[in-house]
Amino acid sequence: MDYHFVVVAHRVLVTAFLVHYVWKTFLLLSNKKDTLAAYTAKTRIAEMLVALLFMLSGFYMIYAGPSLSATMWIKIAMVFASIPIAIIGFRRNIKPMAIVAVLLLVGAYGLAEMNKAKYKKEDKAPVDTSTVAGDPVAVGKEVYTAKCVACHGDAGDAQLAGAKNLKITTLTDDQQKDIILHGKGGMSAFPLPDDQLNGVIAYLKTLKQ
Ligand code: HEC
Numbered sequence: 001m002d003y004h005f006v007v008v009a010h011r012v013l014v015t016a017f018l019v020h021y022v023w024k025t026f027l028l029l030s031n032k033k034d035t036l037a038a039y040t041a042k043t044r045i046a047e048m049l050v051a052l053l054f055m056l057s058g059f060y061m062i063y064a065g066p067s068l069s070a071t072m073w074i075k076i077a078m079v080f081a082s083i084p085i086a087i088i089g090f091r092r093n094i095k096p097m098a099i100v101a102v103l104l105l106v107g108a109y110g111l112a113e114m115n116k117a118k119y120k121k122e123d124k125a126p127v128d129t130s131t132v133a134g135d136p137v138a139v140g141k142e143v144y145t146a147k148c149v150a151c152h153g154d155a156g157d158a159q160l161a162g163a164k165n166l167k168i169t170t171l172t173d174d175q176q177k178d179i180i181l182h183g184k185g186g187m188s189a190f191p192l193p194d195d196q197l198n199g200v201i202a203y204l205k206t207l208k209q
Contacts, residue, residue, distance in 0.1 A: 001060070002162060002185075003061075003064055003065065003161050003162025003186055004161075004162055004185045004186035006057050006060050006061060006064075007057075007061060007065075007186065009053075009057055010054055010057035010058060010061060013050050013053050013054035013057065014054050014109065014112075015109075016050055017047075017050050017051065017054060017105075018105055018106065018109055020043065020047065020050075021086065021101070021102050021105055022102060022106075023039070024036060024039065024040065024090065024098075025098050025099065025101075025102045027039065028090065028093065028095060028098050029095055029098075029099075033093075040090070058076070058079075062076075064160065064161065064162070065160060065161045066150040066151050066160045066161050067150070069115060071111050071114065071115045071118075072111070072112070072115055074111060075108045075111040075112050075115070076108075078104045078105075078107055078108040078111070079104070079105065079108045081104055082100075082101045082102075082104035082105050082108070083101075085097050085100055085101040085104070086098065086101035086102075086105075089101055119188075120188060123147065123188045123189070123190055124190075124191060126193075127142055127143050127146045127147065127196065129142045129143065129195075129196060129199070133195070136195070136198055136199040136202040136203075137199065137202050137203050137206060138199075139195060139196055139199030139200075139203075140196070140198075140199030140200040140201070140202050140203025140204070141199075141203050142199075143192060143196045143199060143200050143203075144200055144203050144204075147190055148200075151163040151186075151187070152166050155167065155207060156204065156207035156208075161186050161187075162185065162186045163186070163187065166204055166207055166208075167207055167208050168208070169204075173201050176201060176204065177197055177201065180192065180197060180200065181197065
């Protein structure tokens, strides 16, 4: 399955789930009991389906994606903690529990967004290759170790997060440069300076047997 598609689907499902729960909490807090009961009955199957799908896609991302940061593990723990609290809170109309459950979900969503923003910034942050300047392969290795191993692995063939195997890529240097500079699918853009871009291309050649 296309990893990037799963990531996008996960995001859409999670957003729908969150909006749904914020709405349910609003109904509970404003004492619209009948409306809440009717809404809950009408959305029961859809809710179960969406919850199941966002968990399955989440598990797939843990399994097939790059290793998770501590922030993401906290986020996952928050989502799992919110489930029993939400079930009890809404079943028994305990408002503080419903609020805690929704806050956990909103917090988890916020952490995920923060994490995404952090990675985006790190992808753009420059790598210092001044100590090996003039040696393209060494420059490329520094850049590759700092920016690329998370998905492509030390040897280039890890294929995490849907990444392509760089040991057997059939792309020309220019096509590779284009993908590195501008990103593609699940790979973000890495705006490297020329010497580092050429260095990475030189280093990738050493990874091919
Ligand atoms: C977040 C994970 C991730 C990181 C980090 C990452 N890549 Fe990728 N890379 C991918 C994915 C996913 C693809 C496949 C894109 C597609 O075709 O949809 C890819 C494809 C490529 C390709 C094209 C290979 C082919 O045969 O199509 C090259 C070259 C490449 N990456 C180089 C790099 C380099 C160099 C770095 C570090 C500067 C890097 N990547 C960092 C995920 C990543």
